[in-house]
Amino acid sequence: MMKYLLKLYITGNTPRSQRAIANLLRICQEELSEQYQVEIVDVLEQPEMAEQEKILVTPTLIKQLPPPLQRIIGDMSNTDTLLLGLDLVQNQDNRS
Amino acid sequence: MTQLKQEDFIEKLPTGIPGFDFLADGGLPKGRATLISGTAGSAKTVFASQFLAEGIKRGQNGVFVTFEESPKAIRKNMRGFGWDIDKWEEERKWAFVDASPQPGEKPIVTGDYDLGPLLARIEYAIRKYSAQRISMDSLGAIFSHLADSAQVRSDLFSIASALRELEITAIMTAERTEEYGEISRYGVEEFVADNVVIFRNVLSDEKRRRTIEILKYRGTDHQKGEFPFTIVPGQGIVIIPLSALELEQRSSNIRITSGSDELDRMCGGGFFRDSIILVSGATGTGKTLMVTEFMVGGVKNNERCLLFAFEESREQLYRNAIGWGVDFEKMEKDGMLKVVCRYPESTGLENHLIKMKETIEAFRPNRVAVDSLSALERVSSMKGFREFIIGLTSFIKQQEIGGLFTSTTPSLMGGTSITESHISTITDSIILLRYVEMYGEMRRGLTVLKMRGSMHDKDIREFTIDHRGMHIGKPFRNVTGIVAGNPVYVAQSEVDRLSTLFDDGTPGSSSLG
Numbered sequence: 001m002m003k004y005l006l007k008l009y010i011t012g013n014t015p016r017s018q019r020a021i022a023n024l025l026r027i028c029q030e031e032l033s034e035q036y037q038v039e040i041v042d043v044l045e046q047p048e049m050a051e052q053e054k055i056l057v058t059p060t061l062i063k064q065l066p067p068p069l070q071r072i073i074g075d076m077s078n079t080d081t082l083l084l085g086l087d088l089v090q091n092q093d094n095r096s
Numbered sequence: 097m098t099q100l101k102q103e104d105f106i107e108k109l110p111t112g113i114p115g116f117d118f119l120a121d122g123g124l125p126k127g128r129a130t131l132i133s134g135t136a137g138s139a140k141t142v143f144a145s146q147f148l149a150e151g152i153k154r155g156q157n158g159v160f161v162t163f164e165e166s167p168k169a170i171r172k173n174m175r176g177f178g179w180d181i182d183k184w185e186e187e188r189k190w191a192f193v194d195a196s197p198q199p200g201e202k203p204i205v206t207g208d209y210d211l212g213p214l215l216a217r218i219e220y221a222i223r224k225y226s227a228q229r230i231s232m233d234s235l236g237a238i239f240s241h242l243a244d245s246a247q248v249r250s251d252l253f254s255i256a257s258a259l260r261e262l263e264i265t266a267i268m269t270a271e272r273t274e275e276y277g278e279i280s281r282y283g284v285e286e287f288v289a290d291n292v293v294i295f296r297n298v299l300s301d302e303k304r305r306r307t308i309e310i311l312k313y314r315g316t317d318h319q320k321g322e323f324p325f326t327i328v329p330g331q332g333i334v335i336i337p338l339s340a341l342e343l344e345q346r347s348s349n350i351r352i353t354s355g356s357d358e359l360d361r362m363c364g365g366g367f368f369r370d371s372i373i374l375v376s377g378a379t380g381t382g383k384t385l386m387v388t389e390f391m392v393g394g395v396k397n398n399e400r401c402l403l404f405a406f407e408e409s410r411e412q413l414y415r416n417a418i419g420w421g422v423d424f425e426k427m428e429k430d431g432m433l434k435v436v437c438r439y440p441e442s443t444g445l446e447n448h449l450i451k452m453k454e455t456i457e458a459f460r461p462n463r464v465a466v467d468s469l470s471a472l473e474r475v476s477s478m479k480g481f482r483e484f485i486i487g488l489t490s491f492i493k494q495q496e497i498g499g500l501f502t503s504t505t506p507s508l509m510g511g512t513s514i515t516e517s518h519i520s521t522i523t524d525s526i527i528l529l530r531y532v533e534m535y536g537e538m539r540r541g542l543t544v545l546k547m548r549g550s551m552h553d554k555d556i557r558e559f560t561i562d563h564r565g566m567h568i569g570k571p572f573r574n575v576t577g578i579v580a581g582n583p584v585y586v587a588q589s590e591v592d593r594l595s596t597l598f599d600d601g602t603p604g605s606s607s608l609g
Binding site (some may be wrong): 011016031 | 194206211213215217
């Protein structure tokens with residue numbers, strides 16, 4: 001399996017941010033075992049990063065690897081669409 | 097009472113946009129947000145850019161938040177106005193916050209989200225560039241590319257309150273669907289701003305007419321109603337304040353010559369220096385001749401004269417003048433006269449007005465003539481024409497120069513033109529030129545219908561034209577009904593009685609003047 005490189009943008013330590021982080025890490029652990037790397041960017045601390053990546057809303061998850069690049073927005077409480085965005089639907093089908 | 101106190105403290109930031117600061121009684125309320133709402137193509141983006149461009153010219157940096165067009169497109173589109181955004185970006189005077197939709201990308205939505213980063217980016221840009229002005233164009237676009245409109249709403253509010261705290265003067269644009277209807281498409285944009293300005297681009301009589309109206313200016317004063325504006329290449333938006341200019345008009349008792357001694361006598365010693373004179377008559381009655389005499393009279397007294405010709409070319413004017421013994425070419429060479437010939441159709445009336453103002457400001461004439469207003473009438477809607485007249489006359493009066501306009505009446509005998517009904521209340525003097533049919537011969541009559549603030553000759557005088565120009569002769573004593581276009585011969589004994597009847601029979605003629 002190819003290694004996943006994920007970047008999660010949040011705005012401050014809000015409940016929504018915490019929810020997004022928790023949801024993401026849970027899915028990663030369940031679905032990607034050790035094959036992932038998550039970087040968390042707080043736009044309040046690094047606004048220039050948000051400007052560079054043209055982040056408009058948070059939480060925004062950018063799947064940088066494997067290609068294609070995919071943007072996923074929201075607190076990731078909807079697991080199905082998150083899996084879809086991470087191209088992990090196949091795995092889910094196998095499980096069921 | 098506390099509210100009254102607060103009003104005194106609303107400081108205005110002069111925008112530098114021509115005409116706007118007058119309209120807005122000093123400029124945009126400083127440190128507040130103003131919503132610019134308008135339909136598609138109503139020049140909102142131009143205004144938003146110009147606000148920043150004028151700021152940079154005054155040493156105030158700006159941030160442009162774009163939700164719709166890419167920064168690349170804005171840089172390119174605004175170059176035509178002479179705003180070099182690339183250069184300003186290099187000099188760190190102009191910053192883009194690019195929130196425009198990225199091509200080929202549709203994010204997957206997995207739950208709740210908010211516009212937190214947008215605010216963070218805006219604040220970052222403002223702080224980094226110590227910006228004093230910010231433009232956000234346009235708010236409606238956020239709604240269209242984010243699904244959760246309730247969230248967008250609450251985020252807009254937090255952005256607005258953050259801007260207020262930063263004490264930055266902001267412009268936000270919003271799209272509206274109708275020229276006369278809801279303020280903005282989503283109905284929330286107007287609540288995030290303290291002030292609302294409406295841009296309109298109305299189609300009337302197959303012509304576009306742009307107007308600006310300050311609808312709401314919380315706690316501070318402004319001019320009310322719609323004001324026309326136009327977009328000038330190399331300059332941007334130019335707003336034409338109308339009647340408001342009239343307040344500043346002064347008047348003088350200094351008389352200037354009409355170019356004809358006899359006409360001066362009829363007017364009680366000449367026209368007033370800063371008055372507007374309307375010469376009305378059918379085609380061929382001698383209006384252009386009157387203009388020529390007016391110019392010659394000025395040049396003879398060492399006055400600078402400016403002639404706007406909308407009917408004839410320079411060559412035609414020169415040739416006609418030579419026919420009356422006047423050498424325009426020499427006068428122009430000497431620098432005392434400037435003849436500007438333009439096709440009325442070459443541009444919109446608003447642009448004509450702006451160009452004319454520029455020419456007047458550059459040449460600094462003592463007297464101005466426009467031949468003819470009627471030619472300009474056909475390129476505009478009624479409303480636009482009226483505004484043009486008001487704009488031009490008030491400008492001329494402000495400059496303390498004399499203005500002579502001509503107007504062509506549609507019928508050969510008598511009658512009034514639409515031009516006249518618009519202008520007659522604004523003019524200080526009206527001179528009528530009329531054909532008089534007498535014993536199978538067309539003769540010309542001239543009368544001073546109105547001469548504000550002065551005695552004048554009420555006779556209808558015959559005048560003739562030859563190679564030396566205009567000659568005013570004796571009154572038509574035994575003809576009446578000339579002005580009405582229906583000359584009737586009367587016996588000499590009836591003249592006095594009938595002339596009083598004539599005054600009564602033409603309502604307004606006695607009250608004018």
